[in-house]
Amino acid sequence: MPELPEVETIVREMHESQLRGLKIQKVIIFWNRTLANQSPEAFAKQIKNQTIEDIKRRGKFIVFTLTQSTLIVHLRMTGKFFIDSKETPPHPHERVRLYLNDGRFLRYEDQRKFGKWYLLESEALLEKIGIEPLSPEFTLDAFKDLLKGQKRRIKPFLLDQHYVAGVGNIYADEALWAAKIHPARTVDGLKENEIKALYKAIISVLQAGVENTGTSLGAARANYYSVSGRRGNNQDKLKVFRRDGLPCPRCHTAIQKITLAQRGTHFCPNCQKHP
């Protein structure tokens, strides 16, 4: 579910909620396989009494810098964090609860159980993921270097976290629409001006997502909600994603939906022609 803008919103709200500096007093694990590299016993023993020194985002990962360890969380499809202070029975999808030393606790919910928590000694896990698209390092030249030698189709490339980190299904479709590029076009067939348009589109689409505090699609609980339980506003700004059959905002042609790389893919057959 959450892509770069949603994860960024979550991390920002964690800072607004002043989680930094708090100590982890107790852990309850409701679903053991949330823990990617530890037994529940080892995890609880290791994390207990560590302080949350910092929280940041890298790609779609949330990175908690603790006193002695690094806790890296990937929310995958339905992972969510909530901050609570009232002791209640666990929600049916609650997988982990972290009690903090100010009376609050972090509740981690994950309906589909795909999310993973890694408790590690370093951030080495993050080294293999690609460039941050909203950082100064993401220049047009850097983007061109990544595209060099690529023969695959552009959408699967955008979804591959080893190149540009944080782009998922929603923002990939939105960026390709903004750049007027058909998602099945081959990377090596893109023209100079198309690459530049796509570069700009990736940045603007992600920035808009962050400014609108993320995209929340349906109303169900499986949807994206930030730490405070707020929904995002970016769903109203989407041009193509889950808008098949509706008119393209640019030319009014009906948006089409196809499957590409096993993912639902939305585009305008008129604005985004496949040569």
Next chain:
DNA sequence: GATAATGTTGGTCG
């Protein structure tokens, strides 16, 4: 009631 689809990623097997 069965089947497909869901915002993710990692693996296998051609």
Next chain:
DNA sequence: ACGACCAACATTAT
């Protein structure tokens, strides 16, 4: 190097 397919799961929509 790539794509096709499956796997991990629960829920909602068709």
